[in-house]
Amino acid sequence: MKIPDWTERFEGTRALPRKVRDRLIQVARIVQLKKGEQVFGPTNIPDSLFFLYDGRIRVSQTSDNGREIVLYRVDAGESCVLTTACMLAEEAYNAEGIAETDITAVVLPKPAFDRLAAEEDAFRNFVFGAYSRRLIDLLRVVDDVAFGRIDVRLAERLLHLAGDRKEISATHQQLASELGTAREVISRVLQDFQKREMIAQSRGRIALLNKSALMNLANSA
Amino acid sequence: MKIPDWTERFEGTRALPRKVRDRLIQVARIVQLKKGEQVFGPTNIPDSLFFLYDGRIRVSQTSDNGREIVLYRVDAGESCVLTTACMLAEEAYNAEGIAETDITAVVLPKPAFDRLAAEEDAFRNFVFGAYSRRLIDLLRVVDDVAFGRIDVRLAERLLHLAGDRKEISATHQQLASELGTAREVISRVLQDFQKREMIAQSRGRIALLNKSALMNLANSA
DNA sequence: TCGCCTTGGGTGACAATGTCACTGAAGGGG
DNA sequence: CCCCTTCAGTGACATTGTCACCCAAGGCGA
Structure with missing residues:
Protein backbone atom coordinates (compact mmCIF):
# COMPACT_ATOMS: atom_id res chain seq x y z
CA MET A 1 0.00 0.00 0.00
CA PHE A 147 -19.30 18.49 37.84
CA GLY A 148 -21.72 17.74 35.02
CA ARG A 149 -25.21 16.28 35.14
CA ILE A 150 -25.72 13.17 33.08
CA ASP A 151 -28.93 14.33 31.41
CA VAL A 152 -27.07 17.39 30.14
CA ARG A 153 -24.08 15.36 29.04
CA LEU A 154 -26.26 12.78 27.33
CA ALA A 155 -28.17 15.46 25.43
CA GLU A 156 -24.87 16.93 24.26
CA ARG A 157 -23.62 13.56 23.15
CA LEU A 158 -26.79 12.66 21.28
CA LEU A 159 -26.67 15.90 19.35
CA HIS A 160 -23.00 15.48 18.60
CA LEU A 161 -23.37 11.89 17.46
CA ALA A 162 -26.29 12.79 15.26
CA GLY A 163 -24.52 15.62 13.47
CA ASP A 164 -27.07 16.88 10.98
CA ARG A 165 -28.97 13.61 10.82
CA LYS A 166 -32.10 12.90 12.80
CA GLU A 167 -31.32 9.40 13.94
CA ILE A 168 -28.56 7.60 15.78
CA SER A 169 -27.58 3.96 15.84
CA ALA A 170 -26.40 3.21 19.33
CA THR A 171 -27.30 0.89 22.15
CA HIS A 172 -27.80 2.19 25.66
CA GLN A 173 -24.66 0.36 26.64
CA GLN A 174 -22.62 2.20 24.02
CA LEU A 175 -23.92 5.54 25.21
CA ALA A 176 -23.13 4.58 28.79
CA SER A 177 -19.54 3.84 27.73
CA GLU A 178 -19.31 7.23 26.07
CA LEU A 179 -20.14 9.00 29.29
CA GLY A 180 -18.56 6.62 31.76
CA THR A 181 -21.80 5.63 33.45
CA ALA A 182 -24.01 2.55 33.67
CA ARG A 183 -26.53 1.31 31.16
CA GLU A 184 -29.43 1.56 33.58
CA VAL A 185 -28.72 5.23 34.07
CA ILE A 186 -28.84 5.87 30.33
CA SER A 187 -32.05 3.85 30.04
CA ARG A 188 -33.69 5.97 32.72
CA VAL A 189 -32.63 9.26 31.22
CA LEU A 190 -33.67 8.25 27.71
CA GLN A 191 -37.00 7.15 29.12
CA ASP A 192 -37.38 10.61 30.54
CA PHE A 193 -36.41 12.22 27.22
CA GLN A 194 -38.99 10.02 25.55
CA LYS A 195 -41.75 11.06 27.94
CA ARG A 196 -40.91 14.66 27.17
CA GLU A 197 -41.11 13.81 23.47
CA MET A 198 -37.58 14.90 22.72
CA ILE A 199 -36.67 11.50 21.27
CA ALA A 200 -38.20 8.24 20.09
CA GLN A 201 -36.55 4.88 20.65
CA SER A 202 -36.42 1.54 19.01
CA ARG A 203 -33.99 -1.30 19.49
CA GLY A 204 -30.53 0.09 18.80
CA ARG A 205 -31.70 3.42 17.40
CA ILE A 206 -32.74 6.77 18.71
CA ALA A 207 -34.61 9.40 16.72
CA LEU A 208 -34.12 13.00 17.76
CA LEU A 209 -37.61 14.48 17.54
CA ASN A 210 -36.93 17.84 19.10
CA LYS A 211 -33.37 18.94 18.69
CA SER A 212 -33.90 22.43 19.99
CA ALA A 213 -35.25 21.10 23.26
CA LEU A 214 -32.15 18.92 23.52
CA MET A 215 -29.97 21.91 22.82
CA ASN A 216 -31.67 23.87 25.55
CA LEU A 217 -30.95 21.07 27.94
CA ALA A 218 -27.37 20.72 26.73
CA ASN A 219 -26.66 24.41 27.20
CA SER A 220 -28.23 24.58 30.62
CA ALA A 221 -24.98 23.30 32.06
CA MET B 1 17.20 38.40 42.40
CA PHE B 147 -14.95 5.26 38.74
CA GLY B 148 -13.52 5.75 42.22
CA ARG B 149 -15.24 5.75 45.59
CA ILE B 150 -14.74 8.85 47.66
CA ASP B 151 -13.87 7.04 50.88
CA VAL B 152 -11.04 5.31 49.05
CA ARG B 153 -9.91 8.51 47.38
CA LEU B 154 -10.04 10.43 50.63
CA ALA B 155 -7.99 7.80 52.44
CA GLU B 156 -5.38 8.00 49.70
CA ARG B 157 -5.28 11.75 49.87
CA LEU B 158 -4.98 11.86 53.64
CA LEU B 159 -2.04 9.49 53.55
CA HIS B 160 -0.40 11.39 50.75
CA LEU B 161 -0.85 14.77 52.42
CA ALA B 162 0.50 13.42 55.68
CA GLY B 163 3.65 11.99 54.17
CA ASP B 164 5.51 10.56 57.14
CA ARG B 165 3.83 12.83 59.65
CA LYS B 166 0.87 11.81 61.75
CA GLU B 167 -1.19 14.94 61.44
CA ILE B 168 -2.61 17.09 58.69
CA SER B 169 -3.71 20.71 58.69
CA ALA B 170 -6.68 20.94 56.38
CA THR B 171 -10.29 21.96 56.57
CA HIS B 172 -13.03 19.75 55.25
CA GLN B 173 -13.60 22.31 52.52
CA GLN B 174 -9.98 22.07 51.39
CA LEU B 175 -10.19 18.29 51.22
CA ALA B 176 -13.41 18.55 49.27
CA SER B 177 -11.64 20.79 46.76
CA GLU B 178 -8.84 18.27 46.44
CA LEU B 179 -11.26 15.57 45.38
CA GLY B 180 -13.81 17.65 43.53
CA THR B 181 -16.66 16.93 45.90
CA ALA B 182 -18.71 18.83 48.48
CA ARG B 183 -17.75 19.67 52.04
CA GLU B 184 -20.68 17.78 53.51
CA VAL B 185 -19.53 14.61 51.80
CA ILE B 186 -16.08 14.93 53.31
CA SER B 187 -17.58 15.61 56.72
CA ARG B 188 -19.66 12.47 56.53
CA VAL B 189 -16.78 10.26 55.43
CA LEU B 190 -14.42 11.67 58.04
CA GLN B 191 -17.10 11.07 60.64
CA ASP B 192 -17.16 7.48 59.54
CA PHE B 193 -13.36 7.21 59.68
CA GLN B 194 -13.53 8.67 63.17
CA LYS B 195 -16.08 6.13 64.33
CA ARG B 196 -13.82 3.42 63.02
CA GLU B 197 -10.96 5.03 64.97
CA MET B 198 -8.78 5.54 61.94
CA ILE B 199 -8.51 9.28 62.57
CA ALA B 200 -9.16 11.95 65.17
CA GLN B 201 -10.39 15.40 64.31
CA SER B 202 -10.17 18.87 65.68
CA ARG B 203 -10.87 22.18 64.02
CA GLY B 204 -8.66 22.36 60.96
CA ARG B 205 -6.58 19.30 61.76
CA ILE B 206 -6.79 15.59 61.33
CA ALA B 207 -4.66 13.04 63.16
CA LEU B 208 -4.07 9.74 61.45
CA LEU B 209 -4.43 7.19 64.21
CA ASN B 210 -4.31 4.04 62.16
CA LYS B 211 -2.43 4.46 58.94
CA SER B 212 -2.41 0.82 58.01
CA ALA B 213 -6.20 0.69 58.15
CA LEU B 214 -6.27 3.72 55.88
CA MET B 215 -3.85 2.02 53.52
CA ASN B 216 -6.04 -1.04 53.39
CA LEU B 217 -8.95 1.14 52.45
CA ALA B 218 -6.90 3.07 49.90
CA ASN B 219 -5.71 -0.09 48.19
CA SER B 220 -9.13 -1.71 48.09
CA ALA B 221 -9.85 0.27 44.95
C1' DT C 1 -42.82 -21.74 10.55
C1' DC C 2 -41.57 -22.57 15.21
C1' DG C 3 -38.80 -22.40 18.94
C1' DC C 4 -34.46 -21.26 20.79
C1' DC C 5 -30.97 -18.04 22.20
C1' DT C 6 -28.47 -13.92 22.21
C1' DT C 7 -28.72 -9.19 22.83
C1' DG C 8 -31.04 -4.99 24.12
C1' DG C 9 -33.85 -2.76 27.18
C1' DG C 10 -37.15 -2.03 31.60
C1' DT C 11 -37.80 -2.06 36.61
C1' DG C 12 -37.72 -1.77 41.65
C1' DA C 13 -35.04 -1.69 45.67
C1' DC C 14 -31.33 -0.04 47.63
C1' DA C 15 -26.53 2.25 48.24
C1' DA C 16 -23.55 6.11 47.41
C1' DT C 17 -23.00 10.77 46.51
C1' DG C 18 -24.48 15.65 45.90
C1' DT C 19 -27.48 19.57 47.36
C1' DC C 20 -29.95 22.54 50.44
C1' DA C 21 -31.04 24.78 54.44
C1' DC C 22 -30.17 24.99 58.47
C1' DT C 23 -27.62 24.62 63.32
C1' DG C 24 -24.11 25.27 66.64
C1' DA C 25 -19.11 25.32 67.95
C1' DA C 26 -14.34 27.29 67.85
C1' DG C 27 -11.40 30.75 68.02
C1' DG C 28 -9.53 35.43 66.78
C1' DG C 29 -9.85 40.46 67.17
C1' DG C 30 -11.97 44.46 68.91
C1' DC D 1 -15.68 39.45 77.23
C1' DC D 2 -18.39 39.83 73.20
C1' DC D 3 -18.91 39.58 68.37
C1' DC D 4 -18.10 37.77 64.12
C1' DT D 5 -16.15 34.89 60.91
C1' DT D 6 -14.96 30.39 59.75
C1' DC D 7 -15.51 25.52 60.43
C1' DA D 8 -18.12 21.56 61.16
C1' DG D 9 -22.58 18.68 61.98
C1' DT D 10 -27.20 17.32 60.52
C1' DG D 11 -31.55 15.81 58.30
C1' DA D 12 -34.20 15.78 54.25
C1' DC D 13 -34.14 15.22 49.74
C1' DA D 14 -32.35 14.71 44.64
C1' DT D 15 -29.34 12.43 41.59
C1' DT D 16 -26.58 8.74 40.23
C1' DG D 17 -24.71 3.96 40.63
C1' DT D 18 -25.48 -1.04 41.67
C1' DC D 19 -27.87 -5.34 41.84
C1' DA D 20 -30.98 -8.74 40.60
C1' DC D 21 -34.08 -9.59 38.16
C1' DC D 22 -37.55 -9.44 34.12
C1' DC D 23 -39.29 -9.27 29.35
C1' DA D 24 -38.93 -8.19 24.31
C1' DA D 25 -36.80 -8.17 19.68
C1' DG D 26 -34.95 -10.38 16.26
C1' DG D 27 -31.62 -13.74 14.15
C1' DC D 28 -31.09 -18.45 13.11
C1' DG D 29 -31.25 -23.29 12.89
C1' DA D 30 -34.44 -27.31 13.10
Missing part, protein backbone atom coordinates in the same frame (compact mmCIF):
# COMPACT_ATOMS: atom_id res chain seq x y z
CA LYS A 2 1.30 3.42 -0.99
CA ILE A 3 -0.17 6.83 -0.51
CA PRO A 4 1.30 9.18 -3.08
CA ASP A 5 1.71 12.19 -0.82
CA TRP A 6 0.25 11.80 2.62
CA THR A 7 2.31 14.72 3.91
CA GLU A 8 -0.29 17.01 2.34
CA ARG A 9 -2.82 15.95 4.91
CA PHE A 10 -0.99 16.97 8.07
CA GLU A 11 -0.53 20.46 9.34
CA GLY A 12 2.83 19.43 10.70
CA THR A 13 4.22 18.09 7.46
CA ARG A 14 2.43 20.10 4.80
CA ALA A 15 4.66 23.12 5.34
CA LEU A 16 7.89 21.16 5.11
CA PRO A 17 10.29 21.59 2.19
CA ARG A 18 9.81 19.15 -0.69
CA LYS A 19 13.07 17.43 0.05
CA VAL A 20 12.19 16.68 3.65
CA ARG A 21 8.78 15.41 2.68
CA ASP A 22 10.19 13.04 0.12
CA ARG A 23 12.55 11.66 2.69
CA LEU A 24 9.69 11.24 5.15
CA ILE A 25 7.67 9.33 2.63
CA GLN A 26 10.59 6.95 2.32
CA VAL A 27 10.99 6.18 6.03
CA ALA A 28 7.37 6.15 7.15
CA ARG A 29 5.37 2.98 7.26
CA ILE A 30 1.72 2.83 6.23
CA VAL A 31 -0.53 0.83 8.51
CA GLN A 32 -4.10 -0.16 7.92
CA LEU A 33 -6.48 -1.52 10.52
CA LYS A 34 -10.04 -2.76 10.36
CA LYS A 35 -12.88 -1.20 12.27
CA GLY A 36 -12.88 -2.49 15.83
CA GLU A 37 -9.19 -3.37 16.02
CA GLN A 38 -7.06 -2.05 18.82
CA VAL A 39 -4.63 0.65 17.78
CA PHE A 40 -2.86 0.82 21.12
CA GLY A 41 -3.48 -0.25 24.67
CA PRO A 42 -1.84 -1.01 27.99
CA THR A 43 -0.24 -4.15 26.60
CA ASN A 44 0.43 -2.82 23.16
CA ILE A 45 2.60 0.24 23.31
CA PRO A 46 4.08 1.40 20.04
CA ASP A 47 7.39 3.22 20.03
CA SER A 48 6.61 5.50 17.16
CA LEU A 49 4.54 8.52 16.31
CA PHE A 50 1.14 7.82 14.90
CA PHE A 51 -0.45 10.01 12.23
CA LEU A 52 -4.00 9.21 11.32
CA TYR A 53 -4.37 9.55 7.57
CA ASP A 54 -7.91 8.28 7.25
CA GLY A 55 -10.67 7.10 9.56
CA ARG A 56 -11.33 7.73 13.22
CA ILE A 57 -9.92 6.39 16.48
CA ARG A 58 -11.79 6.33 19.77
CA VAL A 59 -9.61 6.65 22.84
CA SER A 60 -11.20 5.40 26.02
CA GLN A 61 -10.34 4.30 29.49
CA THR A 62 -11.67 1.26 31.30
CA SER A 63 -11.99 0.90 35.04
CA ASP A 64 -11.16 -2.14 37.11
CA ASN A 65 -14.81 -3.08 37.40
CA GLY A 66 -15.38 -2.87 33.67
CA ARG A 67 -16.96 0.52 33.21
CA GLU A 68 -15.62 2.53 30.32
CA ILE A 69 -15.39 6.20 29.37
CA VAL A 70 -14.50 7.82 26.06
CA LEU A 71 -11.73 10.37 26.48
CA TYR A 72 -11.59 11.82 22.98
CA ARG A 73 -11.49 10.89 19.34
CA VAL A 74 -8.67 11.22 16.84
CA ASP A 75 -9.76 12.30 13.38
CA ALA A 76 -7.96 12.11 10.06
CA GLY A 77 -5.18 14.66 9.86
CA GLU A 78 -4.48 14.48 13.60
CA SER A 79 -1.76 12.78 15.53
CA CYS A 80 -2.38 10.38 18.36
CA VAL A 81 -0.04 11.65 21.03
CA LEU A 82 -1.08 9.32 23.79
CA THR A 83 0.98 6.58 22.22
CA THR A 84 3.96 8.90 22.25
CA ALA A 85 3.12 10.06 25.75
CA CYS A 86 3.44 6.61 27.10
CA MET A 87 6.61 5.96 25.19
CA LEU A 88 8.19 8.97 26.83
CA ALA A 89 6.80 8.86 30.32
CA GLU A 90 7.25 5.18 30.96
CA GLU A 91 4.31 5.08 33.29
CA ALA A 92 1.43 2.70 33.32
CA TYR A 93 -1.94 3.80 32.11
CA ASN A 94 -5.02 1.98 31.05
CA ALA A 95 -6.30 3.94 28.10
CA GLU A 96 -6.74 2.24 24.79
CA GLY A 97 -7.37 3.32 21.22
CA ILE A 98 -9.88 1.49 19.08
CA ALA A 99 -10.34 1.97 15.35
CA GLU A 100 -13.86 3.28 15.08
CA THR A 101 -13.77 2.90 11.30
CA ASP A 102 -11.32 1.21 9.00
CA ILE A 103 -8.22 3.35 9.34
CA THR A 104 -5.08 4.21 7.46
CA ALA A 105 -2.22 5.64 9.46
CA VAL A 106 1.31 6.76 8.92
CA VAL A 107 3.79 5.48 11.46
CA LEU A 108 6.97 7.41 11.92
CA PRO A 109 9.85 5.59 13.64
CA LYS A 110 11.27 7.37 16.66
CA PRO A 111 14.60 8.33 15.10
CA ALA A 112 12.85 10.03 12.21
CA PHE A 113 10.52 11.71 14.65
CA ASP A 114 13.44 13.04 16.67
CA ARG A 115 15.25 14.36 13.66
CA LEU A 116 12.18 16.06 12.36
CA ALA A 117 11.37 17.60 15.72
CA ALA A 118 14.88 18.98 15.87
CA GLU A 119 15.08 20.34 12.37
CA GLU A 120 11.63 21.55 11.47
CA ASP A 121 9.80 24.23 13.38
CA ALA A 122 6.51 23.54 11.70
CA PHE A 123 6.63 19.91 12.66
CA ARG A 124 7.61 20.59 16.23
CA ASN A 125 4.84 23.11 16.65
CA PHE A 126 2.38 20.61 15.26
CA VAL A 127 3.37 18.03 17.83
CA PHE A 128 3.30 20.49 20.71
CA GLY A 129 -0.06 21.68 19.52
CA ALA A 130 -1.37 18.13 19.37
CA TYR A 131 -0.32 17.53 22.96
CA SER A 132 -1.90 20.76 24.05
CA ARG A 133 -5.21 19.99 22.46
CA ARG A 134 -5.35 16.60 24.10
CA LEU A 135 -4.54 18.10 27.47
CA ILE A 136 -7.40 20.50 27.01
CA ASP A 137 -9.71 17.71 25.83
CA LEU A 138 -8.96 15.91 29.06
CA LEU A 139 -9.63 19.02 31.12
CA ARG A 140 -13.04 19.06 29.55
CA VAL A 141 -13.62 15.42 30.40
CA VAL A 142 -12.63 16.00 34.01
CA ASP A 143 -14.98 18.94 34.22
CA ASP A 144 -17.87 16.97 32.75
CA VAL A 145 -17.40 13.92 34.90
CA ALA A 146 -16.72 15.74 38.12
CA LYS B 2 19.75 36.11 40.81
CA ILE B 3 20.18 32.39 41.05
CA PRO B 4 23.75 31.49 40.30
CA ASP B 5 23.06 28.38 38.25
CA TRP B 6 19.45 27.32 38.16
CA THR B 7 20.09 25.16 35.11
CA GLU B 8 21.49 22.54 37.46
CA ARG B 9 18.05 21.91 38.84
CA PHE B 10 16.27 20.89 35.65
CA GLU B 11 16.62 17.62 33.87
CA GLY B 12 16.09 19.46 30.62
CA THR B 13 18.86 21.98 31.11
CA ARG B 14 21.36 20.17 33.29
CA ALA B 15 22.73 18.21 30.37
CA LEU B 16 23.21 21.22 28.14
CA PRO B 17 26.68 22.48 27.16
CA ARG B 18 28.10 25.19 29.41
CA LYS B 19 27.84 27.76 26.65
CA VAL B 20 24.14 27.18 26.11
CA ARG B 21 23.42 27.29 29.80
CA ASP B 22 25.21 30.57 30.24
CA ARG B 23 23.21 32.04 27.43
CA LEU B 24 20.02 30.71 29.00
CA ILE B 25 20.85 32.31 32.29
CA GLN B 26 21.15 35.59 30.46
CA VAL B 27 17.77 35.51 28.72
CA ALA B 28 15.62 33.89 31.41
CA ARG B 29 13.72 35.94 33.89
CA ILE B 30 13.42 34.98 37.55
CA VAL B 31 9.95 35.36 39.03
CA GLN B 32 8.98 35.07 42.64
CA LEU B 33 5.45 34.75 43.95
CA LYS B 34 4.02 34.56 47.41
CA LYS B 35 2.03 31.62 48.70
CA GLY B 36 -1.54 31.90 47.54
CA GLU B 37 -0.89 34.01 44.47
CA GLN B 38 -2.17 32.91 41.08
CA VAL B 39 0.53 31.67 38.74
CA PHE B 40 -1.74 31.36 35.74
CA GLY B 41 -5.43 31.21 35.05
CA PRO B 42 -8.12 31.68 32.42
CA THR B 43 -7.58 35.42 32.39
CA ASN B 44 -3.87 35.33 32.92
CA ILE B 45 -2.18 33.38 30.19
CA PRO B 46 1.57 33.70 30.00
CA ASP B 47 3.33 33.34 26.66
CA SER B 48 6.42 31.70 28.01
CA LEU B 49 7.63 28.46 29.42
CA PHE B 50 7.53 28.14 33.16
CA PHE B 51 10.20 26.25 35.13
CA LEU B 52 9.57 25.88 38.81
CA TYR B 53 12.84 26.36 40.64
CA ASP B 54 11.53 26.25 44.17
CA GLY B 55 8.21 25.70 45.89
CA ARG B 56 5.04 24.00 44.77
CA ILE B 57 2.15 24.90 42.49
CA ARG B 58 -1.33 23.44 42.74
CA VAL B 59 -3.22 23.20 39.47
CA SER B 60 -6.95 22.95 39.84
CA GLN B 61 -10.12 23.38 37.89
CA THR B 62 -13.24 25.16 39.04
CA SER B 63 -16.75 24.42 37.85
CA ASP B 64 -19.42 26.94 37.00
CA ASN B 65 -21.18 26.37 40.28
CA GLY B 66 -18.03 26.89 42.31
CA ARG B 67 -16.86 23.39 43.05
CA GLU B 68 -13.17 22.79 42.59
CA ILE B 69 -10.89 19.83 41.90
CA VAL B 70 -7.12 19.53 42.10
CA LEU B 71 -5.65 18.17 38.87
CA TYR B 72 -2.03 17.81 39.87
CA ARG B 73 0.84 19.57 41.54
CA VAL B 74 4.03 20.95 40.06
CA ASP B 75 7.11 20.45 42.20
CA ALA B 76 10.48 22.12 42.09
CA GLY B 77 12.49 20.93 39.09
CA GLU B 78 9.39 20.41 36.96
CA SER B 79 7.92 22.46 34.19
CA CYS B 80 4.36 23.68 34.14
CA VAL B 81 3.25 22.74 30.68
CA LEU B 82 -0.36 23.76 30.99
CA THR B 83 0.65 27.37 30.52
CA THR B 84 2.41 26.38 27.34
CA ALA B 85 -0.45 24.17 26.32
CA CYS B 86 -2.85 27.04 26.34
CA MET B 87 -0.43 29.28 24.54
CA LEU B 88 -0.23 26.77 21.72
CA ALA B 89 -3.75 25.49 21.50
CA GLU B 90 -5.55 28.79 21.71
CA GLU B 91 -8.54 27.20 23.32
CA ALA B 92 -10.36 28.25 26.40
CA TYR B 93 -9.95 26.30 29.59
CA ASN B 94 -10.66 27.03 33.17
CA ALA B 95 -7.76 25.55 35.04
CA GLU B 96 -5.64 27.73 37.24
CA GLY B 97 -2.33 27.42 39.02
CA ILE B 98 -1.94 28.65 42.57
CA ALA B 99 1.34 28.97 44.42
CA GLU B 100 0.96 26.56 47.29
CA THR B 101 4.13 27.87 48.89
CA ASP B 102 6.26 30.88 48.13
CA ILE B 103 7.76 30.03 44.78
CA THR B 104 10.71 30.90 42.61
CA ALA B 105 10.39 30.20 38.93
CA VAL B 106 12.41 30.65 35.79
CA VAL B 107 10.49 32.09 32.89
CA LEU B 108 11.82 31.43 29.44
CA PRO B 109 10.52 33.70 26.66
CA LYS B 110 9.00 31.88 23.72
CA PRO B 111 11.80 32.67 21.21
CA ALA B 112 14.39 31.24 23.54
CA PHE B 113 12.17 28.24 24.14
CA ASP B 114 11.83 27.64 20.41
CA ARG B 115 15.50 27.89 19.76
CA LEU B 116 16.31 25.55 22.59
CA ALA B 117 13.71 23.03 21.51
CA ALA B 118 15.21 23.06 18.05
CA GLU B 119 18.83 22.80 19.01
CA GLU B 120 18.97 20.66 22.11
CA ASP B 121 17.73 17.09 22.23
CA ALA B 122 17.89 16.89 26.00
CA PHE B 123 15.73 19.95 26.37
CA ARG B 124 13.19 18.82 23.84
CA ASN B 125 12.90 15.44 25.46
CA PHE B 126 12.40 17.09 28.80
CA VAL B 127 9.50 19.12 27.49
CA PHE B 128 7.89 16.17 25.72
CA GLY B 129 8.31 14.15 28.86
CA ALA B 130 6.69 16.85 30.94
CA TYR B 131 3.69 16.89 28.66
CA SER B 132 3.42 13.15 28.78
CA ARG B 133 3.49 13.00 32.53
CA ARG B 134 0.74 15.57 32.78
CA LEU B 135 -1.38 13.68 30.30
CA ILE B 136 -1.00 10.58 32.38
CA ASP B 137 -1.73 12.51 35.58
CA LEU B 138 -4.98 13.59 34.02
CA LEU B 139 -5.84 10.06 32.97
CA ARG B 140 -5.53 9.12 36.60
CA VAL B 141 -7.81 11.97 37.65
CA VAL B 142 -10.43 10.92 35.13
CA ASP B 143 -10.25 7.36 36.37
CA ASP B 144 -10.61 8.42 39.98
CA VAL B 145 -13.46 10.80 39.42
CA ALA B 146 -15.41 8.61 37.05
